Structures are given as structure tokens and as C-alpha cells.
Amino acid sequence: MSGDPGSKSEHFRQELLAGLERFLTLFGRILLRLGVGYGEFTVIARRAFAAGGARSLGLESPADDPERVAALTGLTTEDIAAAMIVDKKPGDDHSLFSPLSTILHFWHHDQDYTDLDKKPRELPIEGEAPSFDALAQRVGGGAATEQLLTDLEEWGCVERTEDGRLRVLTDCFTISQPGRHFAHVVTRSMTDLSRTLLHNMEQPDKDQRWMQRFVWTDRLLARDVSQFRELAVRQGRYSTDMLDEWLAGHEADTDYPHCNMLHRAGVGVYYFEVENDGDGD
Numbered sequence: 001m002s003g004d005p006g007s008k009s010e011h012f013r014q015e016l017l018a019g020l021e022r023f024l025t026l027f028g029r030i031l032l033r034l035g036v037g038y039g040e041f042t043v044i045a046r047r048a049f050a051a052g053g054a055r056s057l058g059l060e061s062p063a064d065d066p067e068r069v070a071a072l073t074g075l076t077t078e079d080i081a082a083a084m085i086v087d088k089k090p091g092d093d094h095s096l097f098s099p100l101s102t103i104l105h106f107w108h109h110d111q112d113y114t115d116l117d118k119k120p121r122e123l124p125i126e127g128e129a130p131s132f133d134a135l136a137q138r139v140g141g142g143a144a145t146e147q148l149l150t151d152l153e154e155w156g157c158v159e160r161t162e163d164g165r166l167r168v169l170t171d172c173f174t175i176s177q178p179g180r181h182f183a184h185v186v187t188r189s190m191t192d193l194s195r196t197l198l199h200n201m202e203q204p205d206k207d208q209r210w211m212q213r214f215v216w217t218d219r220l221l222a223r224d225v226s227q228f229r230e231l232a233v234r235q236g237r238y239s240t241d242m243l244d245e246w247l248a249g250h251e252a253d254t255d256y257p258h259c260n261m262l263h264r265a266g267v268g269v270y271y272f273e274v275e276n277d278g279d280g281d
Contacts (some may be wrong), residue, residue: 002176025121030186037098047071050083099141100151101172106139108171122165132166192268211267229271236269241269 002189006148031041050062053073062069064275067081107113107120112130115121123132136145149166200209220228243266252262 022035027190034186035098037101039098046075046079047083049075052079053181070087099143099148100138100155100157102139102141103135103148103152104137104157104168104171107168120168122166122167123162151218189268192266216272225273229273232271240269 028041028115050069050087053069054060054062054064055076057065057068057072058208059065059069061084061190062080063084066077068074069080070077107123112134113121113123121130123130123135125131126133132149133145135188136143136148140148149158153160158168162166196210196212200212203209256262
């Protein structure tokens with residue numbers, strides 16, 4: 001895209017895109033730890049831009065005016081039509097999985113690699129199907145069998161038996177097995193923060209904007225970092241405990257009949273610390 005590199009608008013755009021790349025580098029690492037590959041991410045990104053474009057134009061759905069949505073987002077009308085297909089979710093389409101996730105999926109669901117009880121078989125490393133090498137050659141995306149096996153062993157997804165065969169330990173690829181609660185916290189946190197940012201951008205009345213506080217410095221001496229970290233933990237815990245107690249005293253009963261009158265509200269507090277490691281400013 002052409003533009004005067006010295007203009008304020010172009011500088012803002014470059015700064016925004018650079019910040020987006022830093023964010024996506026970090027968030028991409030989170031997604032990879034949760035077993036989400038690039039294919040699944042791109043499908044969701046396409047849907048998100050289509051839906052976000054429609055909402056920005058005051059439309060209920062991208063299908064209401066795909067040409068306008070395409071003009072706003074840069075998606076083609078074909079992209080928008082594909083984004084509207086809802087008969088298969090990204091997580092149900094194994095063709096979008098990363099090679100490691102695809103191997104685990106087929107190992108658990110393909111009849112050649114499961115026994116009569118539909119449980120995954122213990123596989124020899126080499127040889128004709130059913131073997132790990134045959135499975136890797138079939139669905140490993142062209143990656144070397146040895147590297148795929150090394151990665152799956154390193155992340156605790158498979159183990160070797162005493163007779164040298166391979167036993168699969170998990171049906172999906174995640175690093176460190178963070179569990180459902182962690183994934184829930186990640187998605188809720190990012191969604192809630194984005195909702196606050198968008199609300200404040202779109203709300204012309206300053207008095208109706210939501211609280212959005214952000215304090216930081218780029219010039220904190222290394223000797224003072226631990227002291228600030230302890231202060232942030234102490235004050236953050238005090239504030240959130242007080243707010244949590246208030247919310248607990250005002251929650252509606254679980255059998256409250258008027259669900260349309262219930263709102264989800266809260267406050268998120270987090271601490272951050274950046275060294276010059278390339279991940280942040």
C-alpha cells in the first residue's frame with residue numbers, strides 16, 4: 001500500500017501493524033501450546049473478519065451484503081461465502097490440523113489404527129500400515145517421520161513400550177497439557193479485553209465508557225522490578241478480592257427466571273514484565 005512514510009497516518013498504521021505482529025507472535029505461541037494450527041486459525045480469522053465487517057456496517061450477517069463487506073475487509077465475496085458455511089466447524093475438519101494433531105486424530109479414529117474396541121493400537125515404528133511411519137507418511141504433511149516422532153515424544157503425547165512399540169497417550173496435541181481451564185481463561189480474557197477496547201472506541205460519550213486503566217514505564221531499574229512485582233500482586237489481590245466479594249453478594253440465584261435480564265460483568269487485572277527478548281516493546 002502506497003503512502004507518505006513520513007505522514008502521521010502512515011506512521012500510525014506502521015506502528016499498529018508492528019504491534020499486531022508482536023501480539024500475534026505471542027498469541028500464536030499460546031495457540032500452538034493449545035494444539036491450534038495455522039489452518040484452523042486462518043479459517044476462524046476469515047470468519048471473524050467477515051462477521052466483524054458486517055457488524056461494523058450495521059448488518060446482521062455478511063450474507064446480507066457481501067459486496068460491502070468485501071469492500072471493507074479486503075475479503076473476496078468467495079471468501080465471505082466460504083466463511084458462512086457452518087456445517088463444519090474448524091475443530092471438526094482434520095485437514096486444517098497441524099501434522100502432529102492430524103497424526104493423533106487418525107491414530108484414535110481411523111479403523112486401521114484402532115482395535116475392535118475402537119481404542120488406539122500400539123504401533124511399530126517402521127513397516128507397512130499400521131505403523132507409525134506409515135501413518136506419518138500418510139498424514140504428516142511431508143515432515144520427516146523421525147522429527148514427528150521426536151516432537152510427539154518430547155511433548156508427552158506418545159511413549160515407547162518395553163518391546164519397542166509406540167503407545168499414544170493423548171487424543172489431541174497440546175504442550176504441557178494446560179487443560180480446559182487454561183484455554184477458557186485465555187479465550188475469555190482476550191474476548192473481554194477486546195470488547196472493552198471496542199466499546200470505548202465506539203462510545204462517543206466519555207461518561208459511558210468502561211474503565212480502561214493501563215500503567216507502565218519503559219525506564220524501571222532492574223533492581224526495582226521485584227519490588228514493583230510484589231506491590232502489584234498485593235494491591236491487585238486486594239482489589240480483586242474486594243470486587244469478587246461484592247459480586248458474590250449480588251449474584252442472582254441459579255434458578256433466576258429472567259435470563260434476559262442477566263449481564264456478564266467483571267474486572268481483569270494482570271501484571272506484565274518485558275525484557276529485551278524480541279517478544280515485546
